[in-house]
C-alpha cells in the first residue's frame with residue numbers, strides 16, 4: 043500500500059461457554075505520523091499494565107491426559123505468547139516430580155509466573171514445588187501443622203492437557219488451552235485456598251480440589267494401574283468401584299468454619315469477583331491488624347463416627363466435564379474453607395442416585411445419608427487404625443483385627459481405603475487437614491457471569507461483572 047499506513051491490534055473476544063478467542067483488526071490511515079502516534083499510545087497502554095507477565099517458566103507433561111501436552115503448547119499457546127511478547131523458558135518433563143524438584147533449583151524469582159501444561163496431577167506437582175520452595179526460602183518447616191505458611195505471590199497458569207482438569211474448569215469455566223493462555227496473557231489473578239495434610243506431625247501433601255476417601259480413593263487406586271487407557275481409566279475404575287460398594291468405618295472430627303459468610307447449601311456459586319471470597323479476605327486482614335491471625339481456636343470440634351461410602355473434602359466446586367456443577371456447587375475458591383461431604387453407608391441404588399446428581403441440576407445434598415459441612419480444619423482416623431492404636435495394650439484383640447481385615451466375609455469391616463489427593467494417593471489413611479486461605483494465586487479470574495448465557499453468541503461481548 044504505497045500511500046496507506048496500517049497497524050494491527052490483536053484482541054480478545056468472548057465466545058460461547060466462557061471461551062475466549064484471539065481476534066485481530068487492522069486500522070488504515072493516510073497520515074503516517076498519526077498512525078505512529080496510535081501505535082505509540084497503544085504500546086504505552088500495554089506497558090502500563092503491570093499485572094501482565096513478561097517472563098514465564100513452563101513445564102510440559104508430555105504424558106498427561108491424551109499425551110497431547112507438547113502439541114497443545116507448541117500449536118495453541120506458544121504463538122499467542124509470542125504475539126504478546128512473553129518470553130518463556132520451557133521444560134519438557136522426563137519423569138514424575140521433575141517439575142517439582144526443578145522448582146527447588148531454579149531462580150524462580152526472575153519469573154512472573156509458572157505455567158504447567160497437563161492435568162490436575164501436573165498442577166499439583168508445580169504447586170508443591172512452588173509452595174515448598176517459598177517455605178524453604180522463608181525458613182518455614184512444613185512438617186509443623188500449626189505453622190502459618192508464607193503466601194506465594196508468583197502466579198501459576200494451567201494449560202489444560204490432562205484427564206480431569208477440574209482445577210482449570212472450576213477456575214476458568216471451560217477446558218480450552220487457548221482461553222487459558224489468554225487469561226495468562228492479560229495477567230489475571232485468582233487466589234486459591236490450599237489444604238495442608240499432615241499425619242503425626244509429618245507433612246504429607248497439599249490439596250486444592252478433591253481430597254477423597256472411600257469411593258474416589260478406590261477409583262484412583264484402581265485407575266493408576268490403567269494409566270495406559272488415558273482419561274477412560276476413570277470411567278472403567280469408576281464402574282468397578284461402584285459395583286464393589288465398599289464402605290469404611292472411622293471417625294471424622296471437624297471445626298465448622300465460623301468466619302465465612304456462605305453455606306454449602308447456597309444456591310449461588312462462586313463467580314468472578316465473588317463477594318463471599320472478598321469478605322473473607324477483608325475479615326482476615328482485620329484479624330491480622332488485631333494480631334489474631336496466628337492464634338488457633340481450639341473450641342467447637344464436632345465428632346462423627348460411622349460407616350462411610352465416601353468422605354470428600356473439596357476446596358472448590360470440583361466442576362469438570364464429567365460433573366459440570368461439581369461435587370459441591372456452592373464451594374468457594376478463596377473463602378478459607380472447604381466443604382466436607384460425608385456419604386454414609388446406603389444401598390447401591392441410593393448411592394447411584396447420589397452419583398447421578400453429580401451430573402444434573404438436582405440437589406446432591408438432599409439425601410438422608412449425605413451430610414455436608416463447611417470447615418476450616420478436620421481429622422479422620424479409620425477404625426482399623428483406631429483399633430490398632432488401642433490394641434497396643436490388647437494383643438488378643440489385635441489378632442482378631444488382623445483376622446477380620448484378612449477375611450472380607452467376616453461381619454467386622456476393618457478395611458482401609460486410600461485418600462485421593464487431587465488425583466494422587468496419600469501414604470496414610472489417618473489425616474489432619476487445615477485450609478490455608480488464599481495460599482496460592484492462579485492466572486485466572488473465576489467463572490464469569492454472562493448477562494444472558496442462553497442468548498450469548500460471538501457477536502455479543504457484554505458481561506455483568
Ligand SMILES: Nc1ncnc2c1ncn2[C@@H]1O[C@H](COP(=O)(O)OP(=O)(O)OP(=O)(O)O)[C@@H](O)[C@H]1O
Nearest residue numbers: 106107135136137160161162163164204205206207
Ligand atoms: N515425563 C513424565 N513421565 C511420567 N510422569 C510424569 C511426567 N511428567 C509429569 N508426570 C506425572 O504425571 C502425573 C499425571 O499427570 P497429569 O495430571 O498431567 O495427567 P492426568 O493424570 O492424565 O490428568 P488429571 O490429573 O487431570 O486426571 C502427575 O502426577 C505428574 O507428576
Ligand SMILES: CCCCCCCCCCCCC/C=C/[C@@H](O)[C@H](CO)NC(=O)CCCCC
Nearest residue numbers: 162206208251252276280360364365397464465
Ligand atoms: C451414573 C453416573 C455417575 C457419574 C458420576 C460422575 C462423577 C464425576 C465426579 C468427578 C469429580 C472430580 C473431582 C476431581 C478430582 C480430581 O482432583 C482428580 C485428579 O484429576 N480426578 C479424579 O480423581 C478422577 C475422578 C473420576 C471419577 C469418575
Ligand SMILES: [Ca+2]
Nearest residue numbers: 235357374379
Ligand atoms: Ca474454599
